[in-house]
Amino acid sequence: MLTNRTLARINNRPRKVGRLPLLAAFGGTLVLAALLYVFEVLPYFAILAVLGGGALLILLLYRTQKAKTTISLSYKGNLNEEVASHFSSVREALEGLASSGRIWRLAGSVRLPKTGEVAPSPERDSARVGLLATPGIKADVPVWGIEAGGESIFFFPEGALTYVDDRYDPLPYNSLKVAFSSGRFFEEEDLPDDATVVDHTWRFSRPDGSPDPRYKRDNVQIPIVLYGLLEISAPSLPKVRLEVSDRPAAARFARTFGAEVSTEEPKEEKTGHSEERTGADSGRASSRSSSNGGEEAHRSAETLEREARLATARRALGVAKGAGAEEVSAAYRKLAQIHHPDKVANLEPEVREYSEQRMKEINAAYAEFKSQWNESATENGRVG
Template identity: 25%
Template sequence: MGFYLRTSLKAGPFRFNLSPSGLGVSAGIPGFRVGTGPRGNYIRVAGLGTTYFGSQAPVPSSRGWQPSAPPSVRPDGVIMRELSGTPVQHLVAVHPSDLVNQIRTAAQRRWMWPWLTAAIALLALVTAPYGLILAVAGVPAVLWLRQRDLARRSVVVFYQVDDTPAANYERFTGSGGFVSRVQRVWHAEAEGALHTPYQQKVNAGAGSLIRRSLGSLDLAGPPVLVTNIAVPSLHGTGRSVYFLPDRVLIRHGRHYADLPYAAINAHVQPQRFIETETPPTDAPCVGTTWQYANKSGGPDRRFKNNRQLPIMLYGRLTLTGPQGLLMVWDFSRADVAASLAESLNRMR
């Protein structure tokens, strides 16, 4: 299938290989490697269900549910409702999956080699000129520690996807959302209604305000996950969604949670947006307005430098779930958002 990338994965000094007998792992340098196996994680997704083979037992979570962030009030009186839903760390089930436990553990581990590098450099400066010998001798230690950090911050997973799930995932990874060129993606973080005439006047006559951040989409997957497949991914500021063959991973900072596709609802709708920045060229302009608009829609001439603004038509993708999940994304191409929603709902 097209979503498969490789049968050999590297994490630090370790190389994992998939063979008919299972997973094997080796470590060493080119020309000299020591191997053992099978180890790691192997997930088989087929029409009859998901089979998971791991190397670490699940750890129950004791954290309870907490509500999402309360609304915030801007200086102009506009109440902004956060579009973040339940915090990611509270979406974790009572018995989270083994895979998510390993990803969360790996993500929490910090890089140690930069600290060793800084310590060696400081000692080399303090003890100069003899510190040069210390710096040269410390290079192998830094390289070894970096490889160790890479291994400790990596979760190796081999996927085998068959039957109907393979066909659905093939369509997903090849859908318009991740193959077509969409010029811009935004993560909508908060929304607030504009009620008073003054609030609407100074906001180009809009009915609501959107706080958003620039996002992106790719097929990279989580930074700590080393896998043999392409992973469709949506990224915002400190927040990402990863679509694996058998589940959806949600990241906020270093916190991860997973949900089955059956618990994800994808909705798409057209979104008219008054653009104050340079508009993307792949989105249609459906009208214009003024930065300071009067009640009739014309320019309020009491304001200087009252520029004309384009009204763009975007596509809004909303992800919701019964556990309080809420994530909102705007795409400069509405057909890309529609393609993603269709592919997601097909994975249910």
């Protein structure tokens, strides 16, 4: 687990495998084989055996030095219930954030729009959220991270680590602050599939908003989108500002760290997050509140079991109660892309095992939705 002593070992670890011992072993093997050959001390097959032994020695030296460049962290069986529960919530929030169509890091000088304002596309660079490689660290649990420019934040069970210029610094969860807000922007780049389009304007327009007839050839409509804005800060961390195309996912991430979400957030998004936290019990409670007591008393065990399966499926895919086929399918595709074997092929075995398990859960959840659609699809194509 992460301690100050372990962190010091990580930062002081050798960055590369030393070449000198390998070259010395290689040269020594060749010299010994040459002497044995010249003086005919041993038969040819014995000299070949010496060369083979030298090759094994070089391989052993390489693996020994390679192991020193990585520090192992063991968590399985070492986490108390509170830490494990919080880490699970953090992991779910990051997985939801990673499923966003686009995530950008905003430049520090960007002025964010006030309520009701619409701002041009800000100065921004692509950021990445997902299961990331942790240089010099091998953990036996999947580690999610945020990679923005030259900075990275890795989320471990007991706290986070910042990674800048090949150095890790501790970032305790109780000092990590996440603020959420929303902003309307003119989106002149490719429009993400999950962006919320609230209006359109013209590239060249009159004061009344109509298109300027002087620019008929080059005048196109530009979507006005509502993006989620995250500000991640800590006493030891320069502010990291992210623009997220999937606004509900950004809101859920902020809530995980205790942020108060703007009241401008649509009501249905809050409902979806509430269900994600409470799981099957919340799904059943919502069903009970939507029907009178008499109907509830006569509901069959089969119906209750069906609702429980749907609640589990919704939680696995991170969708709200009442999600339509298009929304469910989009959530499935995003998660399947995150956990696809090709995406985690170069990561640690523990990460590949975790993604394999998540793929099973995701596939089972999607299969449950398709089964329900086939059995009892409603007129508007919505179930659950």
